[in-house]
Amino acid sequence: MDISIKKPTTALREAEVRVRNLVGMHVPADPRRGYTDRMEALSGSLLVGYKEGHRPSSPNRAMLVAGANRAQQIIRKANDQFAGICFLRKKESQLMQDILATHFKLIAGDDGGGTLDSNVVNQRLRLKKILQTDRRTVIEKIRRAMLSISFHLNTGIYLIDIDADHRDIKSGKGVDPANADHGTLGYVSAEKTSLDPMTWRAASFRWSSGITCGFRHGEIHVPLGRATEFTDISLAQLIIHEATHKYLNTDDEAYANDPDYLNLDLTESLNNADSYAWAAVSLYCKAVKAATPALAAADDFQCTK
Structure with missing residues (x-):
């Protein structure tokens, strides 16, 4: 049974067109400002938008729910793991060290290209080092990012x-x-800062930063009709990846399936969407996922725990 509704933005635009036609104001030949016009709640925590007549199939809807649920679980676990290190002074496990080295290039003993004063695993808290930029500084930055994504996805x-x-x-x-x-598996649009008054199409854009960027950027786009091509974990990784673009304003410095991923430095990795997504997935799976470009190409669709 189709329980979708017309998107409120579509209804408002149709009302605007009627008023403009009534008073003789300009209306472009195609007054749409967006493509999708229907929305449907697939679960208590997942809402999807699509074009009328292009509702995803039942198997795809089921996988979308599974992927969304898994994304929420994965990012909660990642946040908990980093919070344990930062707040409870828990020691980094070997897995955590491997994940940080693989996906953030935070390698023990390395100064991150001169950005770190020290990089010692499980270093004891010392007052004289409290103002230094060290390994825990980086872990705290990652923790804040994971917390932000966890908050947004779990609401x-x-x-x-x-x-x-x-x-x-x-x-x-x-x-x-x-x-x-067709190779694009997901994207988030930049904030639209102006519209062409004649065509009603976007004329200029900008990427925002700060705590309000999630409200300014566009929504997360994924191929709803291809959901069954992914495992729930791979789909979750895609959702988390795109969420970092929306809420953290990350870039795609390199995808994990790209050989350039291996050459990212610490600073680039901390601004890279795939780094956060695969680090979170790896913590959930208790194994380093997307460890090499070849493995990442498989994990993009068929990642399992």
């Missing part, structure tokens, strides 16, 4: 369909679906 997830085969508006601009990039 509800909203996913919008990429629908590459049919989408003719992307990020507020007209696109030709015949030229769609």
Whole structure:
């Protein structure tokens, strides 16, 4: 049974068009500002948006729920692990050390290209070192990032369909679906800062930072109709990856399946979406996932615990 509703933004836009037509104001030939026009709650914590007539199949809807639930579990566990080290002074496990080395290039003894004063695993708290930039400084930064993502994902997830085969508006601009990039598995749009008054299409954008960036950036887009191509953990990784773009304003310095990922430095890794996503997944799976580009290419779709 289809229990979707018209998106409120679509209803408001239709009302605006009616008023403008009534009073003789300009309305473009295609007054849409976005592509999707339906939304549906698939669970108590997952809302999805899609184009009317393109509702994801039942198996895909089930996998979307499973992936969203798994993303919430994964990021909660990651936050707990980092909080234990930062607040309870728990020792870093060997797994944690391996994950930090693989996905953040935080390698014991390495000064991070001169960014760290010291990098000692499980170093004792000393007052004379409290103002230093050290290993725990980096771990605390990662902890804050994991906490932010955990808060946002665990208060509800909203996913919008990429629908590459049919989408003719992307990020507020007209696109030709015949030229769609089917390799894109997810994206978040920058904040739209102005609209063309004649076409109602986005004219300028900007990436925001700070605590309000999640409200300014666009929503998380994933291919709803391809959900069954992923395991629940791989889909969760994709959701977490895109969530870091939305809420942390991370970049794609390199994907884990790209050889360049191995060459990222500490600073680049701390600004890299895949670094946070795969670190969180690795903690959940109790094994370093996407450890090499070849393994990452498989884990992108078929990651298991």
